[in-house]
Structures are given as structure tokens and as C-alpha cells.
Amino acid sequence: xxxxxxxxxxxxxxxxxxxxxxxxxxxxxxxxxxxxxxxxxxxxxxxxxxxxxxxxxxxxxxxxxxxxxxxxxxxxxxxxxxxxxxxxxxxxxxxxxxxxxxxxxxxxxxxxxxxxxxxxxxxxxxxxxxxxxxxxxxxxxxxxxxxxxxxxxxxxxxxxxxxxxxxxxxxxxxxxxxxxxxxxxxxxxxxxxxxxxxxxxxxxxxxxxxxxxxxxxxxxxxxxxxxxxxxxxxxxxxxxxxxxxxxxxxxxxxxxxxxxxxxxxxxxxxxxxxxxxxxxxxxxxxxxxxxxxxxxxxxxxxxxxxxxxxx
Amino acid sequence: xxxxxxxxxxxxxxxxxxxxxxxxxxxxxxxxxxxxxxxxxxxxxxxxxxxxxxxxxxxxxxxxxxxxxxxxxx
Numbered sequence: 001x002x003x004x005x006x007x008x009x010x011x012x013x014x015x016x017x018x019x020x021x022x023x024x025x026x027x028x029x030x031x032x033x034x035x036x037x038x039x040x041x042x043x044x045x046x047x048x049x050x051x052x053x054x055x056x057x058x059x060x061x062x063x064x065x066x067x068x069x070x071x072x073x074x075x076x077x078x079x080x081x082x083x084x085x086x087x088x089x090x091x092x093x094x095x096x097x098x099x100x101x102x103x104x105x106x107x108x109x110x111x112x113x114x115x116x117x118x119x120x121x122x123x124x125x126x127x128x129x130x131x132x133x134x135x136x137x138x139x140x141x142x143x144x145x146x147x148x149x150x151x152x153x154x155x156x157x158x159x160x161x162x163x164x165x166x167x168x169x170x171x172x173x174x175x176x177x178x179x180x181x182x183x184x185x186x187x188x189x190x191x192x193x194x195x196x197x198x199x200x201x202x203x204x205x206x207x208x209x210x211x212x213x214x215x216x217x218x219x220x221x222x223x224x225x226x227x228x229x230x231x232x233x234x235x236x237x238x239x240x241x242x243x244x245x246x247x248x249x250x251x252x253x254x255x256x257x258x259x260x261x262x263x264x265x266x267x268x269x270x271x272x273x274x275x276x277x278x279x280x281x282x283x284x285x286x287x288x289x290x291x292x293x294x295x296x297x298x299x300x301x302x303x304x305x306x307x308x309x310x311x
Numbered sequence: 312x313x314x315x316x317x318x319x320x321x322x323x324x325x326x327x328x329x330x331x332x333x334x335x336x337x338x339x340x341x342x343x344x345x346x347x348x349x350x351x352x353x354x355x356x357x358x359x360x361x362x363x364x365x366x367x368x369x370x371x372x373x374x375x376x377x378x379x380x381x382x383x384x385x
Contacts, residue, residue: 032313037325038344040317041327041380048320055316062330075330083313093376104358152348154363231376243375244368248360263315265378277367278352286378289363293378 006147011122014136015047018120019054021134022090030090030118032083036063036105041092042148043122047092059083059245063091065107067129072104085111091132095123097147098128098303101276105128122147127303135273141301142258155252159246161208166191166215170205176212178232182289186230204249206233206242216246224231224255225261226300254300261297268292338362 006014018161022029034045041062048055061083062075074080089109093102102119109117119132127141139145143220146152157163171188174294178184191203198219214233220226228250233242254262263282271281274296314322314330320384334343337356341348349360 033316038328038331038333041330042324045319045322045327048316055320058316059312060316060319064331066334080313090364095346128337149347151347177376178372180375180377183375218354225334228376229378231371233372233375239369239370240370241365243371244364247367247371248364264376266376267374270374273370273374277363288378 001142001144001258002140004137004143004145005152006122006137006142006145006149009146011043011046012050014122015043015050015177018134018136019047022054024133028088028116029038030088030116031058032087032107032114033058033060033092034063034109035060035092036101037065037094039148040092043094043120044092046148053100063105065105070100070104071076072101072108078199079112081112082116086113086115089114089118090279091117091119093119093121093132094147095125096121096128096130096132096135097126100303102132103130125303127301140258141303142255157249158206158241161206161231162204163204163246163249166195166203166205168192170212173212176215176232176234179235180232183232191230202253204246206246214242217262218250220254220257220259225263225297226257226259228262228264229270231264251300259300260304262300263295263297265293266296268294271296336362338366 008284024201033044033255044060048058064075066073091102091105091109091204096102102121106117106119120134121132122136123145124132124135124138124143125139166188171192173188175184175187194201195203200221201217201219203215204219205212214237216228217230218228219225231243231246251262271294279296279298280292282297286293321369328342334357335341335346336343336359338358339362341359342349343357343359349363351358351360353363353366
């Protein structure tokens, strides 16, 4: 996973080039811009600031994408048919990932009868299903790109203590007691042996004030998936966010390793709970010690189609 | 409905955000964006990544992830 930073000057450079190419279209120059989301609107703003003639001749109709129901609409819910009909339109986006949003916006605009539609995005991911007519940067599906931001987010786990790999020195230390008998029968030696026998397997501990309070054991699979097979937190340390932080580390590492999915075995009574959090039962089941388990899997990249889940 | 290019060029960041009435985290209210806050779903609600992992943590601890396995250590 690569993190790409586009400076403000570089953003202006891409937009200057784009504006110059637009001007070469002569009579076909789009005079109605439809920026998608805040990043698209911000790009459109920078373009207007770069070229006063462009600003004076362009109308801007912002497009709103509602993430809760994946629908495209126009700001203030006003359909701009009279602005769009018969005109040349430019769709502007900051970053195209799967292209679901820009594709929906394209379809909505097309239904309003424009004379033509062009599209621009500063960033396009290689897995996008639609390629804009003009774009600045092509990046991989796992890459992250930051531009025009006042703050750039750091990765974050828990504010105190440390997450570290299981070490030989830990083998004599008391095991975390979670209250779940499947886990509590483990020893650090079991997990140490598994790590030594399979180099794809990792065990990370959460330790604070010299005490191991939780752990996660997982494997990065051949088909670029992560399988979490054990995650537990000591009973007296629960409800402090430790399990969530450990799972977050596994996801972050999985994306860095270019994994496309994260899997785990979920007990039957928790299936709906996992499904509410982005997991899907993907066929495999087993019954062990009288308990039914489902293989639950979720995409590490939200932009992937559902049928691309692999592990 | 349509904004002139001249007006957009001088618009403040807050005015632009107000144009969109962007989706906010159902837990903490932060404005959601994929690359900065993360945008995940918990049932019908959209939440940021911080809230997703924080609210998931208690459930994971109550029902730890595990399957019965062989034990080698003493």
C-alpha cells in the first residue's frame, strides 16, 4: 500500500493543464460543471480561482452522494434540468475508487438531456469500472491519496500501552483469561509453535504496564486474504477498546499486504451481528464441540464488488 | 441550485460543506469521508472508523473470535 501526497501546487498544475485542454474544445467546452461531493467541489473551486474567464462563463451544479442509501441527487434537492438540458456538462470528482458514484451521477445527468458529458477526476484507482475522460493520477486499489487537506489522519490504535509481536520471552507468562474456554486452554507456546511452523501466521499482543491484556492471531493467506482465527482480551481488561484496536491493526496490516478480504470463524449466534458490520457468510460451515461456526468474510477495500470476495 | 463560477471561487469551506449536507457519523457526528474519517456501516447506520472499531470492540470481547484447536503447550 502506497500513500501519495499531492501538494496544493501539484493540484493546481494538474488543473492548469486540464483547463488548457478544455479550452481547445472550442465550441464544445462544458459550461456547466457538476462536481461530486466536497472533494469535487473543492477541485472545481481551485479551477475557478485559476482562470477568471472560466469562472465568469461557468455554472456549477453540485452533486450530492448520500452514503447511507448510495443515491445521487442535487444540492437542495432541486433538479437542474433547465440548466443541463442541451448543454455540454463536465462531471468533476476528486477521486474515483470503484466508480459507482460517478457512474450513477453520469446516468442521472444523461437522463436530463445534455448535449454531451465529459468527466474529470484528479485521482483514479486502477479497479475503477468507469474511466474519466481526463484524470490526473492513476493509483492502485490499495493506495491512499491525500490532497487539499488541512489535516492528514494518522493511523491510531490505543493511546497507551503497546501492540507487539509474541516473543520467546513470553512463553512462561500467564495466558490471557477471557472467560471463553476455547481460548483459555491455549498457551503462548501453542501460538509460538504455530508462528514458527507457518511464516504467514502472526500473533500480536496488547501489553500495558507489563501485563499482556489481549492478543490476536491471524494468517495472511495465499489468495491475499487475512484469516483471523483467535482474538481475545482478559476479562478484567474488557470494555477498553482493546479488541477493536487489535482488529484494526490486522485490517491495516492486511491492506498494506494488498489483501482484499478479512475472514474469521463466527459462532452461529453471532452471525447477524457480524453481518451488520460488513461481513457475509461465505458458504463454509463446521460444527466443533457441538458449536456451529460460519466462515464470515468482509472486503478490506469497500470499492470491491461483492463477488470478488476471495480468501 | 446552480452556482456561478465566480461565486464558487470565493466561497468559504464551510459554505461548500453546507451545500452538501454531508453524511455524518451516527455515533460521534463527524462529517464522513473515506480517506480521512473512514465510512463504514453498522446495520443501517453510517459511522466513522473510530466509532466502528470502538463499538465493535465490546462485542468481540464478549464473544471472542476462536475455534477449537490442538494444544501443544503444557
